[in-house]
Amino acid sequence: MNRIQIRNIGRIGGISEGEACTHGGNLFTNGGSLFTHGGSLFTHGRNEGSIWSSTENAWLLVEGKHIIDWGPMSDEPSLPPHTEVWDANGAWVMPAFVDPHTHLVHSGTREQEWKARLQGASYQEIAAAGGGIMHSVRSLRKAEFSALLDESRIRLESIRSMGVGSLEIKSGYGLDFDSESKMLRTTRMLAHEYPDMNIHSTCLALHAIPPEYREDANSYVRKVTQEWIPVWAEEGLIDFVDIFCERGYFGLEHLDALLECAHRLGLPVRAHVNQFSVMGAVKRAVEGGALSVDHLEELDDADLEALKNGETYPILLPGCSFFLGIPYAPGRKLADAGLPVVVGSDYNPGSAPGFNPFLTLSLSCLKLGLMPEEALNAMTIHAAGSLQLSDRVGSIGRGKEASLLFLSGLKDWSTLAYHFGQIPPLRVMLKGRFL
Numbered sequence: 001m002n003r004i005q006i007r008n009i010g011r012i013g014g015i016s017e018g019e020a021c022t023h024g025g026n027l028f029t030n031g032g033s034l035f036t037h038g039g040s041l042f043t044h045g046r047n048e049g050s051i052w053s054s055t056e057n058a059w060l061l062v063e064g065k066h067i068i069d070w071g072p073m074s075d076e077p078s079l080p081p082h083t084e085v086w087d088a089n090g091a092w093v094m095p096a097f098v099d100p101h102t103h104l105v106h107s108g109t110r111e112q113e114w115k116a117r118l119q120g121a122s123y124q125e126i127a128a129a130g131g132g133i134m135h136s137v138r139s140l141r142k143a144e145f146s147a148l149l150d151e152s153r154i155r156l157e158s159i160r161s162m163g164v165g166s167l168e169i170k171s172g173y174g175l176d177f178d179s180e181s182k183m184l185r186t187t188r189m190l191a192h193e194y195p196d197m198n199i200h201s202t203c204l205a206l207h208a209i210p211p212e213y214r215e216d217a218n219s220y221v222r223k224v225t226q227e228w229i230p231v232w233a234e235e236g237l238i239d240f241v242d243i244f245c246e247r248g249y250f251g252l253e254h255l256d257a258l259l260e261c262a263h264r265l266g267l268p269v270r271a272h273v274n275q276f277s278v279m280g281a282v283k284r285a286v287e288g289g290a291l292s293v294d295h296l297e298e299l300d301d302a303d304l305e306a307l308k309n310g311e312t313y314p315i316l317l318p319g320c321s322f323f324l325g326i327p328y329a330p331g332r333k334l335a336d337a338g339l340p341v342v343v344g345s346d347y348n349p350g351s352a353p354g355f356n357p358f359l360t361l362s363l364s365c366l367k368l369g370l371m372p373e374e375a376l377n378a379m380t381i382h383a384a385g386s387l388q389l390s391d392r393v394g395s396i397g398r399g400k401e402a403s404l405l406f407l408s409g410l411k412d413w414s415t416l417a418y419h420f421g422q423i424p425p426l427r428v429m430l431k432g433r434f435l
């Protein structure tokens with residue numbers, strides 16, 4: 001088993017709450033600014049902390065895939081036999097990013113419709129003209145499995161090189177049994193090819209109403225929830241199920257059908273809600289025990305109340321608002337309400353064709369109103385919680401996976417968000433091995 005002692009770390013950030021330094025250390029919480037906004041520390045009974053704690057001038061021991069221990073350099077223990085030593089040279093360390101909402105598996109891109117949007121067409125107008133999701137559906141249905149895997153792998157290589165160690169990938173561009181199966185198998189194949197990442201598969205067959213069911217959404221929803229999802233669950237192809245609740249897409253009765261199906265099969269639910277309109281889907285999803293509600297660009301007081309009284313993670317996607325020019329979700333308001341705000345990329349070919357986590361971090365501060373440490377929590381430990389992974393990744397803790405970013409040139413954690421979209425000098429370790 002490989003064992004690496006990393007020495008001379010400038011600062012370790014994102015330490016699990018309650019993980020005091022056992023070596024008489026100088027653990028301190030770097031979260032002072034968090035509380036000036038009314039406190040983002042939440043008490044939902046979830047097991048992930050919300051403070052971006054850090055420790056300075058440290059060593060950290062990795063064994064196999066896991067973090068064994070860390071402490072201050074002044075109290076560095078003698079090295080166990082057969083330990084490799086790596087000098088971090090003052091680099092800072094934080095947990096690898098977790099991206100809880102992507103549509104990374106898709107066929108082809110949509111520059112043409114983006115150009116139409118630049119000339120004034122709206123997202124809804126493009127969809128009505130057969131563009132948007134339907135463009136991706138036509139392309140995906142035609143794509144060979146190997147070609148789909150090849151183009152998806154290129155994106156995955158890119159996202160991991162930017163420091164994302166865990167991510168969720170949705171289906172939803174097939175909208176028929178075989179094509180959705182092809183997408184789900186692609187995600188599972190990527191997970192197989194990249195065991196140093198945690199790649200979760202979400203069924204989003206309820207992404208849009210396919211042309212074959214244009215006049216009969218109810219039959220399509222029945223097909224998906226009563227026939228297809230049980231088969232994919234049985235084959236082990238899905239970890240979560242999802243739905244796009246929106247006018248012209250799926251309504252509350254369809255969300256109910258999905259919640260019922262998921263409950264029956266023991267699958268957690270994620271739901272796209274409130275991107276363009278408020279229709280009561282947040283309350284319905286929260287009451288139905290959904291794991292996350294994603295988007296929330298349009299949010300009313302009843303939605304906020306429902307979230308405060310529930311256990312559902314709010315996942316915000318500022319890259320989508322940026323690219324579409326729609327309002328941003330009220331991140332500050334959600335954080336002030338004590339909710340564990342999560343931020344994801346929403347990477348997809350139509351409304352967010354970029355997954356640079358450092359740009360997402362900046363947008364979280366500039367447009368959602370989060371402080372840098374809150375945004376870092378949102379993209380690490382809270383995101384991990386929303387994928388039911390917070391016991392393994394998303395913070396620095398003994399026994400957690402050693403999926404770490406080594407960053408140079410930082411004056412403060414805010415440096416990462418300040419140089420918007422810029423990727424700092426970065427070295428990535430996933431499950432104990434450097435890329």
Ligand SMILES: [Zn+2]
Nearest residue numbers: 101103272346
């Ligand atoms: Zn999405």
